[in-house]
Amino acid sequence: MSLDKDTVKNIAYLARMRVSDEKLEPLAGELSSIMDWIEQLQELDTDGVEPMASVSDVTLPQRKDAVTDGNCQAAVLKNAPEADEGFFTVPKVVE
Amino acid sequence: MTKLTDLNIATARDGLAKGDFSAAELAEAYIQAVEAGRDLNAYITETPEVALERARESDDRRAKGDHIGVMDGIPIAIKDLYCTEGVLTTAGSHILDGFVPPYESTVTANLRSAGAVMLGKANMDEFAMGSANITSHYGPVKNPWKAKDGKDLVPGGSSGGSAAAVAGGLAMAATGTDTGGSIRQPASFTGIVGLKPTYGRCSRWGVVAFASSLDQAGPMTQTVRDAAIMLGAMAGHDPKDSTSAPIALPDFEAAITGDIKGLTIGIPKEYKMDGMDPQIQALWDQGIEWLKDAGCTIKDVSLPHTKYALAAYYIVAPAEASANLARYDGVRYGLRVPGDSLDDMYMNTRGEGFGDEVQRRILIGTYALSSGYYDAYYIKAQKVRTLIANDFKAAFEDVDAILTPTAPSAAFALGEKQDDPVAMYLNDVFTVPTSLAGLPGISVPAGLNKDGLPLGLQVIGKAFDEGTVLNVAASLESAAAFNFKPGKGASS
Numbered sequence: 001m002s003l004d005k006d007t008v009k010n011i012a013y014l015a016r017m018r019v020s021d022e023k024l025e026p027l028a029g030e031l032s033s034i035m036d037w038i039e040q041l042q043e044l045d046t047d048g049v050e051p052m053a054s055v056s057d058v059t060l061p062q063r064k065d066a067v068t069d070g071n072c073q074a075a076v077l078k079n080a081p082e083a084d085e086g087f088f089t090v091p092k093v094v095e
Numbered sequence: 096m097t098k099l100t101d102l103n104i105a106t107a108r109d110g111l112a113k114g115d116f117s118a119a120e121l122a123e124a125y126i127q128a129v130e131a132g133r134d135l136n137a138y139i140t141e142t143p144e145v146a147l148e149r150a151r152e153s154d155d156r157r158a159k160g161d162h163i164g165v166m167d168g169i170p171i172a173i174k175d176l177y178c179t180e181g182v183l184t185t186a187g188s189h190i191l192d193g194f195v196p197p198y199e200s201t202v203t204a205n206l207r208s209a210g211a212v213m214l215g216k217a218n219m220d221e222f223a224m225g226s227a228n229i230t231s232h233y234g235p236v237k238n239p240w241k242a243k244d245g246k247d248l249v250p251g252g253s254s255g256g257s258a259a260a261v262a263g264g265l266a267m268a269a270t271g272t273d274t275g276g277s278i279r280q281p282a283s284f285t286g287i288v289g290l291k292p293t294y295g296r297c298s299r300w301g302v303v304a305f306a307s308s309l310d311q312a313g314p315m316t317q318t319v320r321d322a323a324i325m326l327g328a329m330a331g332h333d334p335k336d337s338t339s340a341p342i343a344l345p346d347f348e349a350a351i352t353g354d355i356k357g358l359t360i361g362i363p364k365e366y367k368m369d370g371m372d373p374q375i376q377a378l379w380d381q382g383i384e385w386l387k388d389a390g391c392t393i394k395d396v397s398l399p400h401t402k403y404a405l406a407a408y409y410i411v412a413p414a415e416a417s418a419n420l421a422r423y424d425g426v427r428y429g430l431r432v433p434g435d436s437l438d439d440m441y442m443n444t445r446g447e448g449f450g451d452e453v454q455r456r457i458l459i460g461t462y463a464l465s466s467g468y469y470d471a472y473y474i475k476a477q478k479v480r481t482l483i484a485n486d487f488k489a490a491f492e493d494v495d496a497i498l499t500p501t502a503p504s505a506a507f508a509l510g511e512k513q514d515d516p517v518a519m520y521l522n523d524v525f526t527v528p529t530s531l532a533g534l535p536g537i538s539v540p541a542g543l544n545k546d547g548l549p550l551g552l553q554v555i556g557k558a559f560d561e562g563t564v565l566n567v568a569a570s571l572e573s574a575a576a577f578n579f580k581p582g583k584g585a586s587s
Contacts, residue, residue, distance in 0.1 A: 015445070016438065016442050017457060018446025037409075043403075055308070063334070072197075075197040079428035080427055081425060091435065091437050
């Protein structure tokens with residue numbers, strides 16, 4: 001499985017991660033060699049095998065649908081790089 | 096009198112109980128050791144004030160006759176993946192710049208209520224991704240063990256700072272986390288004990304997430320007994336982690352009886368890899384002899400899908416990581432690099448904030464989860480994971496525990512294997528299958544190679560049977576009589 005520069009650029013965009021143009025080529029090489037090595041999984045016949053998402057066989061517990069905390073706006077915003085008047089701020093998204 | 100920094104949890108516990116020294120004296124001795132050992136780069140943040148304050152509180156509890164916890168007054172390092180209230184938490188990443196959690200992880204809160212004293216936050220591979228502790232934004236950690244020619248060696252990873260701190264006498268014990276071998280491999284590289292408990296044994300709440308279906312917290316200690324004591328203080332059901340197991344905690348220390356007669360130990364033939372270092376094979380054979388001498392029955396077992404475990408892991412873990420790390424968006428915490436639009440700001444922040452290895456894994460994960468590839472990679476890898484878990488299930492019908500080497504080599508030089516990601520991933524070939532199956536595994540230091548570097552053996556157990564794992568490990572520990580310290584040869 002070989003990944004070219006454009007594919008890497010597209011994946012990087014999907015992951016919202018800026019990758020400089022000069023890094024695309026070496027990354028395509030590295031990722032291709034990793035994916036080539038992973039290709040060995042295709043040797044295995046897995047027809048009818050259940051995919052495993054978690055090893056724990058407990059059913060997810062449910063708790064009462066009730067408010068259990070809150071009133072901690074200052075703590076929530078404390079680590080925000082740019083908070084303003086009790087809100088997180090982002091660059092303008094609506095014209 | 097022995098130096099305070101030569102004690103372990105069990106011996107310090109006795110000394111503190113007898114009043115031979117105070118928790119404050121113990122903390123001060125370690126604070127000095129931490130300062131003197133800065134060259135190892137084992138800590139990202141030192142917290143001497145926190146340590147002294149908690150040590151004095153411990154002394155007060157003892158003076159007043161209040162309840163004394165199992166770790167009361169014991170100075171430990173906390174891997175910088177655990178959120179600690181009011182103390183910088185970085186996960187070894189630039190993208191968490193300045194992040195001071197307003198809450199405490201469940202495991203560190205448990206340790207604190209057991210009386211443990213925090214010396215600082217230990218260095219680690221960025222977001223726990225790495226096997227050599229060279230991907231940290233805060234620089235590589237040095238192994239206190241040196242090559243014969245004096246060259247610096249890696250401590251293993253990702254819990255490399257924790258391992259170097261314990262091996263170098265900069266903490267009595269440390270917390271680690273293990274996703275594919277991140278406790279056990281560095282324990283093997285530094286000559287200490289590292290236990291990855293069963294998935295679900297320790298709460299993941301407040302631990303920065305890498306791959307949620309694999310991540311597990313565990314102790315890194317000087318002895319097997321210490322690992323049992325510390326696990327007891329870390330573990331337990333936590334309603335805040337839905338995968339935390341709602342089962343009672345056994346007394347792990349009491350499980351170490353010194354008697355393993357009659358147990359059946361499995362030796363998986365698939366772990367005898369082509370081109371395996373003969374010294375690793377010799378140590379493994381020696382371990383088998385020790386267990387036979389202790390009265391165990393040795394049985395060959397087969398784990399037929401072992402060779403596919405790493406490849407499956409390198410789809411499952413990056414896929415989960417790419418989802419987990421989507422939260423670093425420059426809005427709520429950590430680094431923010433401005434941009435012209437929201438997308439631009441995300442891209443700048445994540446492009447600058449994540450290091451090379453983390454970016455590689457996010458890209459692999461995003462690719463494996465992307466439309467058109469999801470079934471071929473992600474679902475395929477999850478199916479292979481089922482086959483690997485079934486291998487262990489079948490093997491454990493016949494045996495009580497499994498013995499393997501921990502890592503395919505001893506610690507290597509700083510700078511080696513850096514240019515070949517797949518060669519680096521192979522470090523975890525013996526530890527990843529256990530992680531995929533969610534089983535407990537421990538690394539015990541069992542000998543030195545011809546260059547005088549430590550090598551570990553791994554004991555794997557049934558789910559939630561850490562007791563047997565610890566008991567077998569303690570027996571190996573006593574047979575191996577591993578009594579070496581870095582740079583000092585055999586200690587007295």
